[in-house]
Amino acid sequence: MIERRLINFYISRLFTFLLFFLVVLIFNAFKEPNETKVIHVAISLAIYGAINFIYYSSKKLKANILPILILDTVFISLIVYFTGGIQSNFHILYLILIVFAGFYVEKTHLYFLATVSVIGFMASVSITYLKTPKHFGLSTFYLISYPVAVYFVAIFTISLIIISINKRAKKLKESLREKEMQIEEITRLKNKIVDTITSGIITTDKDLKINFINPQGIEYLKKIYPGEEVLGKNLKELFPVKDFVDKLDFLDRYIVEIQDRLFGVSMVKLFSDKQFKGFLVVFQDLTKIKQMEKKAQFKNKMVELGELSASFAHEFRNSLASIKGAIQLLKEEDEIDKELLTVIDNEINRLATEINDFLRFARKDFQKPDYAPIVPIVKATVEKFQSLLDRDIHFEYIQNVEESASAYFESVRLKKVLFNLLMNARKAVDYVDRKNIRMKLYQDGNHIVVEVQDTGIGIKDNYKSKVFEPYYSGFAKGIGMGLALSRTFIEEMNGEIHFDSEEGKGTIFKVMLVKEGENEK
Numbered sequence: 001m002i003e004r005r006l007i008n009f010y011i012s013r014l015f016t017f018l019l020f021f022l023v024v025l026i027f028n029a030f031k032e033p034n035e036t037k038v039i040h041v042a043i044s045l046a047i048y049g050a051i052n053f054i055y056y057s058s059k060k061l062k063a064n065i066l067p068i069l070i071l072d073t074v075f076i077s078l079i080v081y082f083t084g085g086i087q088s089n090f091h092i093l094y095l096i097l098i099v100f101a102g103f104y105v106e107k108t109h110l111y112f113l114a115t116v117s118v119i120g121f122m123a124s125v126s127i128t129y130l131k132t133p134k135h136f137g138l139s140t141f142y143l144i145s146y147p148v149a150v151y152f153v154a155i156f157t158i159s160l161i162i163i164s165i166n167k168r169a170k171k172l173k174e175s176l177r178e179k180e181m182q183i184e185e186i187t188r189l190k191n192k193i194v195d196t197i198t199s200g201i202i203t204t205d206k207d208l209k210i211n212f213i214n215p216q217g218i219e220y221l222k223k224i225y226p227g228e229e230v231l232g233k234n235l236k237e238l239f240p241v242k243d244f245v246d247k248l249d250f251l252d253r254y255i256v257e258i259q260d261r262l263f264g265v266s267m268v269k270l271f272s273d274k275q276f277k278g279f280l281v282v283f284q285d286l287t288k289i290k291q292m293e294k295k296a297q298f299k300n301k302m303v304e305l306g307e308l309s310a311s312f313a314h315e316f317r318n319s320l321a322s323i324k325g326a327i328q329l330l331k332e333e334d335e336i337d338k339e340l341l342t343v344i345d346n347e348i349n350r351l352a353t354e355i356n357d358f359l360r361f362a363r364k365d366f367q368k369p370d371y372a373p374i375v376p377i378v379k380a381t382v383e384k385f386q387s388l389l390d391r392d393i394h395f396e397y398i399q400n401v402e403e404s405a406s407a408y409f410e411s412v413r414l415k416k417v418l419f420n421l422l423m424n425a426r427k428a429v430d431y432v433d434r435k436n437i438r439m440k441l442y443q444d445g446n447h448i449v450v451e452v453q454d455t456g457i458g459i460k461d462n463y464k465s466k467v468f469e470p471y472y473s474g475f476a477k478g479i480g481m482g483l484a485l486s487r488t489f490i491e492e493m494n495g496e497i498h499f500d501s502e503e504g505k506g507t508i509f510k511v512m513l514v515k516e517g518e519n520e521k
Helices: 002-028 035-057 065-082 092-102 107-130 138-196 215-222 242-247 287-332 338-362 375-386 411-429 461-466 482-492
Strands: 200-205 210-213 251-258 261-272 275-285 370-373 394-399 406-409 436-444 447-454 496-502 506-514
Touching: 065 092, 065 107, 092 107, 092 138, 107 138, 200 215, 210 215, 215 275, 261 287, 370 375, 375 394, 375 411, 375 436, 406 411, 406 506, 411 436, 411 447, 411 482, 411 506, 482 496
Parallel strands: 394 436
Antiparallel strands: 200 210, 200 275, 251 261, 261 275, 370 406, 436 447, 447 506, 496 506
16 A cells, blocks of 8 residues: 555656646747756756655665655755746745645645745745845845745645645545445345345346346256356246236235246345336245145145044944934834834935035035125025024014125025024024024125124033034034034135124124125235
């Protein structure tokens, strides 16, 4: 750093010297030649050049700038003296020297050089007048002292300005250095974060040309593009993102498949000064995660199938036992007992219903849900239910939505869910004296809600967690598939089903369906 500063200093001095020499020639080009002055100036230049050469040739000397600047002051004083003293056109060289030196020397050295310059100027002017004593007097003293005073003020003022400028520049330089160090630290931290992040990161220009990729991204892409250089390629050559880019607003996420591998890709537009500069792409290999998810799903399905099969086998065995017992009694009877035949018929029907429900639970082959008016479905279910009610049960239907209200559902499954909830309510009130059932249809925020409330026996706290489990029933003759199927059906319609119950006081079931015009969950 010091060597470069010295090189700049000496190159600047050489340039200044050549410029000065050119000025001397221009100023004296149209004057009558004065052989004595020319010889003196030439000798001064030769001595000055020789001293500079010797000074620069010594490594110890050239590292010290102040002595050579003092030599410049002496040289300028000689030039001023030989070119007329107070009448010289080269007084300005003192000011140029101070300005030049201000960029290379310290504050105290600059003040010292300014003092030497004033003394040199005063000496060159004084010697010029002392050579002609007959003219020396008070007026002569004034002629000498005034320009010296002016130059004294000018030189020290410029020195002060240069010092202030240098001080300010030094502070700015230190501040800039601190900012650069902070930026370097942030950059190192950023690079460390980017290098250690588990996701691949790519940045592109606005034409999708890749200009950066982190190490993890390179590792991911090596698996599908071995041996290929990624930097400089178009992103479309690596990921099928053409359709994504065309419809990208600001940020979007996609899952793409490349050579039997799944990648989760997030793309965001990059802006600088409100100008679009390119894209940031964050991607991750989801292949192993998806494989683990499939294994977990398969395992869960097998566990669920095992539980369903065990429950189904238990119910199937009970029904077969009833049928077997009835048949055994028929064999012992001489005449056909109609009650036993009824038992057999009921158990066979019960098995058929259970098998159908089991298959519906296992297979999801219903029609796709869609937005449609919900009021006709609810009313049809109510009419069917009312036709089965005993006179001692009080039923009430309340509708707080318009006839045209639409929700997201599939009619066959929704009818089964609502009818099952009503039949459960009917069973619940069989065990109490106050037999009230109410169905209410209303809107709650973004949902259309169908609420079924009864004043039945309620659900015990320790059984509430099992309400939606297959083959769990709170009733003696229940199969236990109704609520399990209901929850499955409602979730397939992007809806929700909840309940609130208190033992001995009754139960409320709420079916919440997405209202038309609202985003699906």
